Amino acid sequence: MNRKLFSFTIILLSLTFIYFLIAQNNLVLESVNFSISIWKDNLFPTLFPFFIVSNILIKYGFIEIISLFLSKPMEKVFKLPGSCSFVVISSLFSGFPSGSKYTKELLDNDIISIDEANRLITFTHYSNPLFILGFIGNIILNNRKIALLILISHILGGLITGIIISKNSKLTISKKYRSNYDNISFGTILSDTILSSMNTLFLLLGIVTIFSIITSLISNLFSLSLFSKSIISGILEMTQGIKNISNINISFYLKSVFIISFISFGGLSVHMQVFSILSNYKIKYKLFFIARIIHSIISIFIFSILYYIPI
Numbered sequence: 327m328n329r330k331l332f333s334f335t336i337i338l339l340s341l342t343f344i345y346f347l348i349a350q351n352n353l354v355l356e357s358v359n360f361s362i363s364i365w366k367d368n369l370f371p372t373l374f375p376f377f378i379v380s381n382i383l384i385k386y387g388f389i390e391i392i393s394l395f396l397s398k399p400m401e402k403v404f405k406l407p408g409s410c411s412f413v414v415i416s417s418l419f420s421g422f423p424s425g426s427k428y429t430k431e432l433l434d435n436d437i438i439s440i441d442e443a444n445r446l447i448t449f450t451h452y453s454n455p456l457f458i459l460g461f462i463g464n465i466i467l468n469n470r471k472i473a474l475l476i477l478i479s480h481i482l483g484g485l486i487t488g489i490i491i492s493k494n495s496k497l498t499i500s501k502k503y504r505s506n507y508d509n510i511s512f513g514t515i516l517s518d519t520i521l522s523s524m525n526t527l528f529l530l531l532g533i534v535t536i537f538s539i540i541t542s543l544i545s546n547l548f549s550l551s552l553f554s555k556s557i558i559s560g561i562l563e564m565t566q567g568i569k570n571i572s573n574i575n576i577s578f579y580l581k582s583v584f585i586i587s588f589i590s591f592g593g594l595s596v597h598m599q600v601f602s603i604l605s606n607y608k609i610k611y612k613l614f615f616i617a618r619i620i621h622s623i624i625s626i627f628i629f630s631i632l633y634y635i636p637i
Contacts, residue, residue, distance in 0.1 A: 346543050346547075347539075350543060350546070350547075353542050353543065353546055354539055354542075354543075356542065357535070357538045357539040357541075357542040358535055358538070358539070360538055360542075360566075361531065361534045361535040361538040361539075362531070362535070364534060364538075364565050365527075365530070365531045365534060368454075368457055368461060368565070369527065369530055369531070369534070370527060372420070372421060372454045372456050372457060373420055373421065373424065373454070373523075373527060373530075374523060374524075374527060376416070376419060376420030376424065377420070377424070377427070377519075377522075377523035377526065377527075378516075378519055378520065378523055380416050380420065380424070380428065381519040381522065381523065382515065382516070382519060383412075384412070384428070384431060385510075385515050385519070388412065389409050389412045392408075392411055392412050392415070393407075393408035393409050393411060393412075394408070395411075396408055396411035397411070399411075400414075403488075403489060403492075404445070404449070404488050404489065404492045405445075405492045405495040405496065406438070406442055406445065406446060406492070407437070407438060407442070409432060409437050409438070410432065410438065410442070410446050412428065413425055413428040413429055413432065413446060413450050414446075414449075414450055416428050417450035417451070417452050418452055418455075418481065419455065420454060421452055421453050421454025421455070421457060422451050422452060422453065422454075422592060422596050422599070422600065423530070423596060423599040423600045423603055424450075425446070425447055425450025425451055425452070425600075426447055426450075426599070426600040426601075426603045426604050427526060427603055428450075429443050429446050429447050429450065429604065430603055430604055430606075430607075432446075433604075433607055440607060440608060440609070441495075443604070443607065443609065444609060444610050444613055444614070445488070445491055445492050445495060445613075447600060447604070447609070447614060448487060448488060448491045448613060448614055448617035449484050449485060449487050449488025449489075449491065449617070449621075450484075450488075451484060451590075451592055451596075451600070451617070451618065451621065452480065452481060452484055453480060453564075453589040453592075455477055458473055458476055458477045458480070458589065459473050459474065459477060462476065462568065462585060462589075466568055466569070466572045466585070467572070467578075467581070467582065467585075469578075472578075472582055472633075475582075475629055475632045475633060476582060476585065476586050476589070476629060478628075478632065479586060479625045479626075479628040479629035479632060480586060480589055480590055480625050482624075482625070482628050483590055483621050483622070483624040483625030483626075483627075483628055484590070484621055484625075486624050487617050487620045487621045487624060490620060491613070491617055491620075526603065529599070529602055529603070530599050533595055533598050533599050533602065534563065534595055534599075536595075537562050537563040537593070537594065537595035537598070538563055538566065538595075540562060541558070541559050541562045541563050541566050544558060544562075545558065545559065552570070552573065552574055553574055555570060556570035556571040556573075556574060556584070557584075560584065560587075560588040560591075560593065561591070561593060561594060562593060562594050562595060563593050563594075563595045564588050564589060564591075564592060564593035564595065564596060565593075567584075567588045567593065568585050568588055568589070571584045571585060571588070572585075579633060582629065582633070583626055583629065583630070586622075586625050586626055586629050587622045587625070587626055590618065590621040590622040590625040590626075591618045591619070591621070591622045592618060597611075597614070597615070597618075600614070601614075
């Protein structure tokens with residue numbers, strides 16, 4: 327597609343979107359309110375504290391400390407330098423898109439190459455544990471044991487995906503991370519960290535809102551079954567997909583399988599968040615997308631074993 331045709335397509339889609347914003351204003355308002363509630367109740371309280379603490383740890387050289395202990399496993403298992411271990415751990419605890427945020431930190435400091443960054447984001451894509459255990463476990467499924475199995479399967483699936491993606495890669499010698507904030511006051515570091523974290527969170531709010539509107543418009547403008555709407559919602563915006571699939575009359579196991587596939591894939595909304603954060607770099611979306619498919623398949627397989635085989 328040449329540049330002029332691409333520009334014309336974007337203009338046409340934008341005008342169509344504006345038309346539906348006006349024609350379906352009540353639906354749009356509901357979608358915006360839903361997005362704000364997701365951001366307020368799930369994204370902000372779970373991500374903001376982790377962003378603050380993690381950024382402060384980075385500024386004071388925690389990456390250097392953790393690299394001393396985890397360099398060997400990272401190099402042997404994932405063919406990545408030890409500094410990447412901080413990104414892996416942070417993504418496990420704070421959830422997506424923190425993996426891309428801290429990958430960008432390493433790229434900004436010239437610690438890892440673009441090739442290493444491409445591989446790193448393929449397996450630092452995890453849903454926040456509080457979201458899985460709290461929202462999915464207590465509200466959606468009302469079963470914390472199953473939510474725990476989903477969490478375990480989701481994490482193991484991601485790590486195995488990283489091993490598969492990195493299997494034939496070669497470890498390159500990257501320079502070690504060196505913090506350069508020794509002469510900057512803690513107050514300055516804290517204020518910069520808060521501003522940076524809020525900018526990222528507002529970016530996430532905007533993307534979630536756009537995809538929520540698109541999902542609602544598609545679901546209501548076309549005559550689709552509740553199942554079809556749930557699948558489309560899960561592909562576009564994970565949280566809506568999870569909420570919709572919980573209302574379908576299917577077995578508890580199938581509901582869990584769809585939920586774990588949604589969170590492992592992440593939804594195109596999360597994909598957009600990841601690539602918006604890394605927009606200054608030439609990141610390969612195709613590799614990331616393939617990794618999400620692999621992640622979903624492996625997670626479902628592990629969950630099925632844990633679900634049917636008592637341990």
